[in-house]
Amino acid sequence: xxxxxxxxxxxxxxxxVIALLVLLLVVGGVGAWFFxxxxxxxxxxxxDIAALEAKMPALYLNLPQPFIFNVTGDKRDRLVQLKVQxxxxxxxxxAIAKQHTPLVESTLLSTFAAxxxxxLREPRGRIELREQATRDIQxxxxxxxxxxxxxxxxxxxxxxx
Numbered sequence: 001x002x003x004x005x006x007x008x009x010x011x012x013x014x015x016x017v018i019a020l021l022v023l024l025l026v027v028g029g030v031g032a033w034f035f036x037x038x039x040x041x042x043x044x045x046x047x048d049i050a051a052l053e054a055k056m057p058a059l060y061l062n063l064p065q066p067f068i069f070n071v072t073g074d075k076r077d078r079l080v081q082l083k084v085q086x087x088x089x090x091x092x093x094x095a096i097a098k099q100h101t102p103l104v105e106s107t108l109l110s111t112f113a114a115x116x117x118x119x120l121r122e123p124r125g126r127i128e129l130r131e132q133a134t135r136d137i138q139x140x141x142x143x144x145x146x147x148x149x150x151x152x153x154x155x156x157x158x159x160x161x
Contacts, residue, residue, distance in 0.1 A: 056089040061097045066157065067108060073117030080120060083157035084108060088150045096149050107140045108133055120160055130155055
């Protein structure tokens with residue numbers, strides 16, 4: 001009889017030990033998974049990068065020579081002189097813009113060549129020309145560096161005769 005009473009106790013002990021081992025393995029596996037995965041930082045998105053660049057101070061690339069070009073008008077052609085600076089954020093963008101200054105100048109000349117006297121007489125027309133120049137330069141940089149590099153084009157001097 002004593003042997004019959006010990007058998008259920010040993011089975012209960014064995015089940016308890018097995019359950020404890022399974023629980024220990026599960027807790028150990030979960031702990032190992034958390035330890036191995038660590039607290040890795042997620043990759044920054046394009047939005048995060050743009051937000052960081054927006055917080056950086058503005059840097060300016062002064063184009064040394066003024067742009068002098070003819071524009072067609074209704075009565076006669078006019079001569080225009082423009083001094084331009086390009087605004088960007090981040091020293092890496094500044095280095096890229098300086099390296100590609102001839103590209104910037106060439107793109108601006110192409111944009112300015114399409115201007116008319118009527119467009120340049122009105123403040124709104126000059127704003128449109130500046131915005132078009134910004135888009136054209138950003139497109140040119142996007143083709144070679146996969147990012148727009150500059151933020152805007154600024155006219156620092158404007159003379160039309």
